[in-house]
Amino acid sequence: MKKLLGATCAVALMAFGAMAKDAPKTPDEVAQPGGTLPGNPKIALVQIADGFLDPINVANAGDGSGRIFVVERIGRIKIVNKDGSVNEEPFLDLTSINPLGNDVQTGFVEQGLYSVAFHPNFAENGHFYVHYASLPFNGDGMIVRFTVDPESPDVVDADRANGTAKVLMRIEQPWYNHNGGQIEFGPDGYLYIGSGDGGWEGDPYEAGQDLSTPLAKILRIDVDVPDDADRPYAIPDDNPFANASSERLMVLFGITEEQFAQIKTRSLPEIWSYGVRNPYEFAFDQKTGDMFIAEVGQNHWEEIIFEPAGTAGRNYGWPRMEAAFCHPMTGDPAEDTDCSVVGTLPAAMYPHSAPYPGAPEDNTGGCSVQGFGVANYGGMDGVYLMGDWCSGRVFGLGHDGEKWQLQEMMQTGLQFTAGGYDEDGNVIAVNANNFYLADEGPDSNPPGQLWRVVPADEVPEGAVVAETVQ
Amino acid sequence: MHRLLLLAALLPAALAAAAPAAADGIEFKATLNDKPLQFKYRTNQEITPAVESFHKTGENPYAGDAAAIADGQKIYKKMCQACHLKDGTGRIGPNLTDEEWARARTGTEVGRFEIIYGGGAGAMQAFGRRMDQDDILKVMAFIDTFRAD
Numbered sequence: 001m002k003k004l005l006g007a008t009c010a011v012a013l014m015a016f017g018a019m020a021k022d023a024p025k026t027p028d029e030v031a032q033p034g035g036t037l038p039g040n041p042k043i044a045l046v047q048i049a050d051g052f053l054d055p056i057n058v059a060n061a062g063d064g065s066g067r068i069f070v071v072e073r074i075g076r077i078k079i080v081n082k083d084g085s086v087n088e089e090p091f092l093d094l095t096s097i098n099p100l101g102n103d104v105q106t107g108f109v110e111q112g113l114y115s116v117a118f119h120p121n122f123a124e125n126g127h128f129y130v131h132y133a134s135l136p137f138n139g140d141g142m143i144v145r146f147t148v149d150p151e152s153p154d155v156v157d158a159d160r161a162n163g164t165a166k167v168l169m170r171i172e173q174p175w176y177n178h179n180g181g182q183i184e185f186g187p188d189g190y191l192y193i194g195s196g197d198g199g200w201e202g203d204p205y206e207a208g209q210d211l212s213t214p215l216a217k218i219l220r221i222d223v224d225v226p227d228d229a230d231r232p233y234a235i236p237d238d239n240p241f242a243n244a245s246s247e248r249l250m251v252l253f254g255i256t257e258e259q260f261a262q263i264k265t266r267s268l269p270e271i272w273s274y275g276v277r278n279p280y281e282f283a284f285d286q287k288t289g290d291m292f293i294a295e296v297g298q299n300h301w302e303e304i305i306f307e308p309a310g311t312a313g314r315n316y317g318w319p320r321m322e323a324a325f326c327h328p329m330t331g332d333p334a335e336d337t338d339c340s341v342v343g344t345l346p347a348a349m350y351p352h353s354a355p356y357p358g359a360p361e362d363n364t365g366g367c368s369v370q371g372f373g374v375a376n377y378g379g380m381d382g383v384y385l386m387g388d389w390c391s392g393r394v395f396g397l398g399h400d401g402e403k404w405q406l407q408e409m410m411q412t413g414l415q416f417t418a419g420g421y422d423e424d425g426n427v428i429a430v431n432a433n434n435f436y437l438a439d440e441g442p443d444s445n446p447p448g449q450l451w452r453v454v455p456a457d458e459v460p461e462g463a464v465v466a467e468t469v470q
Numbered sequence: 471m472h473r474l475l476l477l478a479a480l481l482p483a484a485l486a487a488a489a490p491a492a493a494d495g496i497e498f499k500a501t502l503n504d505k506p507l508q509f510k511y512r513t514n515q516e517i518t519p520a521v522e523s524f525h526k527t528g529e530n531p532y533a534g535d536a537a538a539i540a541d542g543q544k545i546y547k548k549m550c551q552a553c554h555l556k557d558g559t560g561r562i563g564p565n566l567t568d569e570e571w572a573r574a575r576t577g578t579e580v581g582r583f584e585i586i587y588g589g590g591a592g593a594m595q596a597f598g599r600r601m602d603q604d605d606i607l608k609v610m611a612f613i614d615t616f617r618a619d
Contacts, residue, residue, distance in 0.1 A: 353562070363572065367562060367593075390562055392592030413502050413589045413596075433595055436552065446599040467502045469591055 021290075021399040022308055024345045027324035031348035033364065035405030037398040041379040042456035043409055045394075045429065045466035047449055049080045055430040055448045057115040057182070057281075058420040063123035065153075066423055070430060070450055073112030074442035075104035075132065079154055080450060089155050092116075092146065094132060097158045097165075105133040107176065109439040114141075114181030114280075115418075119223070120189050126150060129191065129223070131183045133173070141171035141179055143193065145223070168223065168232045171214050175199030178278040178296075182418075186220070187289035187309065190236055192272065193219040194279035194293070201298060202328065203319035208275040211241060211267035216318060218279060218293070220272035240313030241267040273307065275316040275343050281371035281418050285309075285382050286425055292384040292397070294371030295346065298322055300329055300355055302369035303346035304384065304397050306404070315343035323349035329356050348397045348406040350388075366391040372419025373427040378455030385409075385427050385453060387416025389435075411469040417448070427453040496528040501573055501585040511587070511598040518604040528580040532611035542612030545605055550613075553593060558616035562593055567616040582610055 024030045054073035061067055066082035075094035079087040094113060095102040106112045111133035119127040126148035134142045146156055147164035156164075173179055178196035186192050197207045197216035207215035221233040235242050244264040278296040285292070289309030295316065297303055301323035305316055319327050323346055326339035333339065333356060351365040366388030375383045375396075383398040392412040398405055414431035422428050432448035439445065451466060459465055498507035520531040532538035547556075553563035564572045573590065575581025586606050589596035597606065 361560075363564060388592060390593040411502075411591050413591055413594075415592055415595070433599070435593060435595070440600075446595070467500065467505075470503050 020308060021306070021404075023306055023314075023347060024324075024404065027341065027345065029403060030324040030345055031397065031404035031406040033350050033395070033406055033408050035407050037383055037396050037405050037407045038381065038400045039379040040407075041383070041396070041409075043375075043378060043380075043385075043394075043396075043453050044456045044459050045410075045412065045414075045451040046454050046459055047464035047466070048428065048452050049084050049086050049450045051086065051447045052078060052430070052432075052450065053447060054112070054432045054434050054442045054445055055417065055450065056112060056432060057418040058428055058430050058450060059116050059118065059184075060421060060423045061118040061122050061128070062120070062423065063118070064423070067154075068422055068428065068450065069116055069118075071113055071116055071418075072442070073432070073434070074106055075102055075113045077113070077116055077130075087154055091154060092130070092156045092161060093158070094130075094161075097161045098136070101135070103132075103135055105135040105139045106442045107139075109434050109436055110177045110179060111139060112442060114179065115183050117183045117185055117191065120185050122148075127223075129168070129183055131181055131193070133179060134170070137170060139173045139176055139179075141169075141173055141181075141195070142167060143169040143171075143183060166227065166232060168221070169193070169214075171195055173198060174205065179280075180276075180278060181280050182282050184282065184284065186284055186291070187286075188236075189222075189224075190220050191223050191233075192282070192291075193221070193270075194276075194282055195219055196278040196280070197276075197318065203277065206319065208277065208318040209315070209320065211244075211264055211271060211274065214268055214270060216274060216276055217268075217271050218273045218276060218282070219268075219270040221270055235269040238312065239269055239272060241271050242269045245269065272312060273314045273316065275314075275318045275320075276305070277318040277322075281369075281386075283371055283373045283384065283420070285374040285376070285384075286421065287374075287376050288382060290374075290382070292347075292371060292374060294369040294386050296368050297349075297352075298327070299357075300352050301325065301349045302352070302366060302388070304348040304369065304371075304386065304406075305344075306347035306384075306397075316346070317341070317343035321345075325356075331358060332356050347399075347404045348395075350395065350406065363391070366393055369395075370416045370418055372416075372429045372453065373421050375427045375453060376425065378453075378458070385419070385429075387412075387414070387419070387429060387431075389415050389417065392416070410466075412466045414449075414451075414466060422452065429453065495525055496580055498525075498580065498584055498587075499575065500588050501575070501581070501590045507584055507588050509587075509598075511596065512602060515602040516604070520607055521603045524579075524583070524603075524607055528578070530579050530583075530607050530610050530614075532607050533579075533614055535611060538608045538611045539615060541605070542608035542610070545601065545609045546612050549597060549600065550609065554613075558613060566613050569617065579610065582613075583607070586610065 057071035068080040076090040077092040113132040145166040177199035180194035180196035182194040282293040291307040293305040303323040320342035325333045367390035372385040419429040433446040558566040571577040587598035
C-alpha cells in the first residue's frame with residue numbers, strides 16, 4: 001500500500017514535468033511580502049475556544065469524532081468538542097505521569113510538549129504519538145507512543161499512559177532552543193519529525209550539513225512494526241539515506257562518481273531532508289501531499305519551504321544559507337557578490353525589522369514563522385497559511401501557475417504559535433501569550449485561544465472574530 | 471465590606487466600557503480597530519485615585535512624579551525592556567524616545583494607555599492582563615522620561 005502510493009506520486013510528478021510547482025531556482029524568484037494570491041482571497045479568524053495554557057500545537061484524531069486536540073506547553077492535551085466546549089480533564093497529562101514531578105521540561109519558553117500526531121488507523125488501534133522536551137533527560141526530545149483505552153476515549157490517565165508508553169526515539173538536545181517539534185503522519189503513512197539544529201545560534205554543531213546527527217533534519221520513520229521488534233520503528237526503503245551507511249566491500253573500479261557519492265558511511269537512515277534550522281511547524285497539503293515547512297530563521301529572515309510530495313533528500317541550506325542569502329549575513333546581500341546558493345531555496349521569505357545587519361529598521365515584517373496548514377477552500381487552492389509570533393501578521397503562500405506569491409492577509413494582536421486542521425479540512429491556529437521576554441511560566445501566562453480560518457464572507461453570526469489592524 | 475468598596479470603585483471603569491462616550495470621561499479605544507476599549511482584565515484590581523482621575527481627564531497624574539517614575543522604571547525593566555530596550559530605542563517594539571509614533575493615537579497619553587492596557591499588534595500584548603492600571607500609569611510616567619532627556 002505504502003509503496004504503491006509512492007509510485008503513483010512519482011508518475012504524477014513526471015507527467016507534470018517542468019510545469020509542476022516547485023522550489024525557486026534563483027534567489028530573485030523567492031517570493032516576498034507584497035504578492036497577491038490568485039483570486040485575492042479574504043479570510044477571518046473565528047474563535048473556537050479560549051482558556052488554554054500556552055497552547056503551542058493542535059491536531060485532530062481523524063476518527064470522525066470531530067474532536068480537536070490542543071497541545072499545552074506545560075504537558076497537557078486538551079480536547080475541544082465539536083460544539084466548542086473544552087473538556088475539564090485533559091486527554092493526556094504528562095505533568096502527572098511521573099511521581100517525581102512533571103515529565104516535561106518547560107524551563108525555557110521554546111521547551112515543552114511540542115506536538116501530538118494520531119496514527120492513520122487511530123480509530124482502530126488507539127495509538128497516538130507525542131514529542132516533548134523531557135525533564136529527566138535534560139530537555140532531550142522524546143517521541144513516545146501512547147494507546148487510548150477504548151473504554152475511556154477522552155482521558156488517558158497516568159496509569160494508562162505509563163502502561164502503554166512506547167518510546168520511539170530520544171533526540172539529544174545540546175541547548176535549550178531550536179527543538180523543532182512538529183510530528184505528523186504524511187500521506188504515505190510514515191511519521192515525519194521536525195528536528196531543530198540543537199540551538200544556541202549559528203548552528204554551533206554544523207548540524208544542518210552533518211548527516212550523522214538527527215539535528216537540523218526532517219526525519220521519516222515507519223512506526224508500523226511489531227511491538228517485540230528489535231527496533232521501535234523501521235526505515236522506509238525509499239528514505240534517501242536508507243542504505244547509504246550500510247556495510248559493504250570496497251570497490252574502486254568500474255564505479256561512477258555518482259555511485260560513489262551515494263556512499264555516506266556516517267549518515268542516518270532516518271533522514272528525509274536536511275539543512276533546516278528549526279522546523280517547528282510543517283504541514284501536508286491534504287489534496288496534493290505536498291509539504292510546506294515553516295522554517296524559523298535567525299536574525300534577519302523567516303523562510304517557508306515547499307517540497308513537492310514524495311521528494312526525498314533535499315538540502316535546505318542551513319547554516320550555509322539563511323533564506324535566500326548566504327549565512328552569516330554581514331551586510332546588504334545586494335552587495336555580496338561572492339554568495340552562491342547551497343541546496344534548495346525556500347519558496348518564500350519575509351524579513352525581521354532589519355533585513356540585514358545595519359539595515360534601516362522597518363516594522364513590516366516579523367520575527368518567527370509559525371505554520372498553520374494548507375487551505376483548499378474559500379477561493380484558496382493550496383495556500384499555505386502561517387502566522388508570525390511577534391507581529392501578529394498572517395501570511396498566505398500560494399502558486400499562481402508561474403511563480404510563488406506571498407501575501408499578507410491580515411495583522412492581528414495575536415502571537416501565533418502553531419496550527420493544524422480540523423476534521424473537515426479547515427485550517428485552525430493557536431496563539432499563546434508567552435514570549436522570550438515576558439515568560440511567566442507555562443501555567444501563569446495569560447491564556448491563549450484556538451481559531452478557525454474561514455472565508456471573510458462566511459463568518460457565522462455572533463462569532464468572536466480576531467481583531468485586525470484596520 | 472472591603473469587597474463592596476472595591477466593587478464600587480470599579481464601577482466607573484465598568485461604566486466607561488459600557489458607555490464610552492460618557493460626558494465626563496475619556497472615550498478609550500482599542501488600538502487595532504478603534505472599537506471601544508473593553509476594561510475586562512483583572513477585574514478585582516484597586517482603582518486608585520490616579521486611575522480614576524486618568525479615566526476622567528486623560529492626563530497622567532503620575533507624570534513627573536519621582537516616586538511613581540521609580541516604580542515605573544522597575545516595571546519597565548521587568549516587562550518592557552526586553553523589546554523596547556533599556557534606553558527605549560526599541561528592537562522588537564518601536565522606539566519610544568522620539569516623537570514619531572507608529573499608531574494614530576499613541577502620540578497621546580490616552581493612546582499609550584490604550585496600547586499598553588489593551589495591546590497592539592502581535593508581541594505588544596495586552597499588559598492590562600499582567601498589571602493593574604495604576605502600574606500602567608507609573609510605567610507611562612517612566613517612559614515619558616525617555617523623551618524628556
